[in-house]
Amino acid sequence: MILHDWILSPNCYKVRLLAALTGQPLTLRAVNVHPGRDHLSDSYLALNPAGTLPILEDGDLVLGDSAAILTLLGARAGAGWSGQTPEDTARIAGWLAFAQDLSGSAGQARAIDMIGAPGSLPEAQARGRAHLRRLEQALAERALAGGTFLVGETPSIADIACFPHVMLAPDGGLSLAPYPAIRLWSRAVRALPGFIEMPGIHRLHELSPEPEMETELR
Amino acid sequence: MTDPKTDPMKDQWLPVSMSADLGPARRDTVVMGVPVTIWRASDGTARAEAEGRTLAVTEDYDHLWICLGTPALPLFDIPEARQPGRRFVPCGRVRVACSPLRAIENFLDIAHFPFVHTDILGAEPQTEVTRYKVDLRENDTEVWATKVEFYQPQASKSATGGVLTEYSYRVPAPTVSVLYKTCPPRPGERDVIAIFVQPVSETVCDVWPWMALFDDESAQADLVGFQQMIFVQDRSILENQVPALLPLDPGREIPTRADLTSVAYRRYLKAHGFTYGAELVPA
Amino acid sequence: MPDPILWHPAALSRDLPAATVMPTACGDVEVALWRSAGGRVSAWYDRCPHRGMRLSHGFVRGEMLSCIYHGWRFDTEAVCRKIPAHPDLTPPETITVPRFRAAERHGVIWIAPRSDAAGQGQEAGQGQGRGQGRGTLDDGDPAPDALPPLPGDLGPLRSLQVARDGAAVADALGGWHARVAGGVHVLVQALPGGHAALHSLIDPEGDAIAASRRLEALRRDLESEAAA
Numbered sequence: 001m002i003l004h005d006w007i008l009s010p011n012c013y014k015v016r017l018l019a020a021l022t023g024q025p026l027t028l029r030a031v032n033v034h035p036g037r038d039h040l041s042d043s044y045l046a047l048n049p050a051g052t053l054p055i056l057e058d059g060d061l062v063l064g065d066s067a068a069i070l071t072l073l074g075a076r077a078g079a080g081w082s083g084q085t086p087e088d089t090a091r092i093a094g095w096l097a098f099a100q101d102l103s104g105s106a107g108q109a110r111a112i113d114m115i116g117a118p119g120s121l122p123e124a125q126a127r128g129r130a131h132l133r134r135l136e137q138a139l140a141e142r143a144l145a146g147g148t149f150l151v152g153e154t155p156s157i158a159d160i161a162c163f164p165h166v167m168l169a170p171d172g173g174l175s176l177a178p179y180p181a182i183r184l185w186s187r188a189v190r191a192l193p194g195f196i197e198m199p200g201i202h203r204l205h206e207l208s209p210e211p212e213m214e215t216e217l218r
Numbered sequence: 219m220t221d222p223k224t225d226p227m228k229d230q231w232l233p234v235s236m237s238a239d240l241g242p243a244r245r246d247t248v249v250m251g252v253p254v255t256i257w258r259a260s261d262g263t264a265r266a267e268a269e270g271r272t273l274a275v276t277e278d279y280d281h282l283w284i285c286l287g288t289p290a291l292p293l294f295d296i297p298e299a300r301q302p303g304r305r306f307v308p309c310g311r312v313r314v315a316c317s318p319l320r321a322i323e324n325f326l327d328i329a330h331f332p333f334v335h336t337d338i339l340g341a342e343p344q345t346e347v348t349r350y351k352v353d354l355r356e357n358d359t360e361v362w363a364t365k366v367e368f369y370q371p372q373a374s375k376s377a378t379g380g381v382l383t384e385y386s387y388r389v390p391a392p393t394v395s396v397l398y399k400t401c402p403p404r405p406g407e408r409d410v411i412a413i414f415v416q417p418v419s420e421t422v423c424d425v426w427p428w429m430a431l432f433d434d435e436s437a438q439a440d441l442v443g444f445q446q447m448i449f450v451q452d453r454s455i456l457e458n459q460v461p462a463l464l465p466l467d468p469g470r471e472i473p474t475r476a477d478l479t480s481v482a483y484r485r486y487l488k489a490h491g492f493t494y495g496a497e498l499v500p501a
Numbered sequence: 502m503p504d505p506i507l508w509h510p511a512a513l514s515r516d517l518p519a520a521t522v523m524p525t526a527c528g529d530v531e532v533a534l535w536r537s538a539g540g541r542v543s544a545w546y547d548r549c550p551h552r553g554m555r556l557s558h559g560f561v562r563g564e565m566l567s568c569i570y571h572g573w574r575f576d577t578e579a580v581c582r583k584i585p586a587h588p589d590l591t592p593p594e595t596i597t598v599p600r601f602r603a604a605e606r607h608g609v610i611w612i613a614p615r616s617d618a619a620g621q622g623q624e625a626g627q628g629q630g631r632g633q634g635r636g637t638l639d640d641g642d643p644a645p646d647a648l649p650p651l652p653g654d655l656g657p658l659r660s661l662q663v664a665r666d667g668a669a670v671a672d673a674l675g676g677w678h679a680r681v682a683g684g685v686h687v688l689v690q691a692l693p694g695g696h697a698a699l700h701s702l703i704d705p706e707g708d709a710i711a712a713s714r715r716l717e718a719l720r721r722d723l724e725s726e727a728a729a
């Protein structure tokens with residue numbers, strides 16, 4: 001599988017992260033999106049007329065949308081990544097749509113703030129804040145019912161679809177300080193075996209061993 | 219707050235755009251709080267205007283530089299950039315909500331590598347910063363740090379394993395830093411990696427990373443991506459330092475021997491009166 | 502006699518598991534609130550003495566909080582114990598972070614400014630945003646009457662942030678501690694920038710999901726009143 005990728009893209013990171021968590025190897029092809037705008041070149045538009053990344057090529061199959069790619073990789077991974085029941089599969093579909101809205105709000109705020117993408121920053125931030133509150137409520141209520149992840153007992157593509165834009169919201173000037181349930185969920189995602197980071201999303205350093213510490217013995 | 223009208227920063231060359239992005243259409247940007255319009259005239263030369271005045275401009279290192287006041291010096295020289303065989307990699311701009319001076323200081327710092335650029339530029343337990351040398355050069359107008367050594371798991375796009383990397387850092391202007399590092403494919407030569415910082419305000423800056431490498435193999439997208447990865451890892455740190463302004467009062471923050479470059483940089487800023495983006499010492 | 506200490510509700514205990522750190526505030530001052538692996542809660546000025554990085558972005562290993570920038574480690578007394586750039590150096594004990602008082606009661610973490618040397622530099626934490634109650638015992642814990650009277654069997658519900666000034670929220674609710682429908686107790690924390698947090702607890706019979714929705718409605722009301 002070839003992933004046409006940009007290191008700073010949250011939508012590309014979704015795919016890299018899910019592939020890493022589920023052990024599906026990807027061949028990465030870096031695209032110079034910023035400042036090169038290579039994703040709008042003729043050859044890329046031929047591959048994906050939408051002019052967006054990520055693009056996944058798997059033999060004859062070409063997917064140019066992160067939700068579609070997550071759906072494919074999640075179905076191949078099994079083990080609940082795409083939902084175990086029709087109800088959960090439907091819930092996951094709802095979160096994939098929500099992730100799209102996050103991309104158009106918190107994600108847009110980040111693109112405006114960080115690399116000068118067009119649009120109104122305060123409006124994107126206001127929409128982003130509303131979405132973060134919705135996610136916080138959902139996760140808080142999941143936690144009250146004993147759950148850790150968005151759907152079902154185990155992580156699913158719903159979590160992976162939402163995680164990057166949420167974690168990168170501070171890049172667009174949206175603080176995550178007000179959201180305790182999001183904080184606990186983000187720790188649970190980052191603690192998953194095989195987790196990989198992207199710029200702006202730190203790993204949990206607390207999971208690495210503490211180098212020998214002499215002063216502790218005093 | 220420092221007055222942009224009097225701070226000597228206004229007489230510095232400040233980056234405002236990649237040369238490649240400059241066209242006939244006028245574009246607006248902001249430098250030290252002043253709205254600046256830039257474009258490329260039909261004769262191919264770059265132009266800049268602010269407050270109805272024509273500004274001094276120069277183009278080099280793939281970027282356009284302007285001066286709000288009267289240029290104190292010609293644009294700094296990076297002699298390595300004139301060597302044949304180098305590949306130039308402008309990486310686009312990244313906006314950061316921090317003081318332009320904090321952005322430079324972070325670039326001069328290696329002790330953060332294991333924690334911020336984990337498994338790339340550094341990794342625990344190899345966290346030690348050994349003694350290195352800091353001096354002022356060019357009549358005290360440049361800060362240099364040399365013999366800076368650090369263990370790096372993946373020092374560059376072309377590196378394939380951990381190496382002890384040797385760096386030199388150079389601050390040729392208050393918002394520019396150039397680093398020279400071991401070039402794995404060409405021992406004896408050094409890769410040049412720089413950040414050019416555009417002070418938008420005292421607490422917002424646009425950072426233009428730029429590289430001049432000996433690397434015939436890597437795709438441009440990989441080189442740009444590597445540098446963007448490193449720089450954006452720093453961004454979340456830079457936006458969370460308190461205060462946002464760089465303190466020049468030595469009592470405000472505690473340096474160690476690993477921070478010699480930063481100490482020299484702060485002294486240099488003070489000595490030259492570059493206080494735009496600095497926290498002024500309380501009287 | 503010095504001003505009695507003000508205790509501010511800062512978080513639900515449940516939201517700060519072992520070996521984690523989170524941001525909060527004491528009056529106008531940003532605070533890093535953390536719990537060691539062994540369970541000890543500490544509240545510090547949210548600023549590393551090295552290069553000013555927010556400590557709430559750091560990480561907890563064992564009984565130490567590490568700064569994310571250069572990994573300086575601080576013990577539960579806020580004394581720097583390790584500087585990774587100089588692994589063989591024993592840091593001078595003078596490198597410390599100003600501290601607040603922290604205590605846990607009723608499943609809530611409470612914080613208060615200190616007046617002693619360990620709290621130097623945080624005077625601003627005193628004034629703004631009246632806390633819940635006043636007074637400390639000699640060991641620094643809250644005096645029994647310093648905290649609002651809460652039944653002993655409440656469980657954690659949620660903490661929500663409201664885009665409205667803490668005093669105005671307390672006013673609208675009829676106090677810094679209020680009982681609302683559904684067996685829910687709300688504790689108001691004033692936050693910087695004209696915001697407030699509602700830390701809520703629920704009695705064991707209550708329907709937590711329904712209560713969560715009512716809190717969302719309460720927040721909508723509080724914010725639309727402010728807009729009106």
Ligand code: FES
Pocket residue numbers: 549550551552553554568569570571572573
């Ligand atoms: S800023 Fe905290 S360790 Fe350097």
Ligand SMILES: [Fe+2]
Pocket residue numbers: 324325330334335448452
């Ligand atoms: Fe860095």
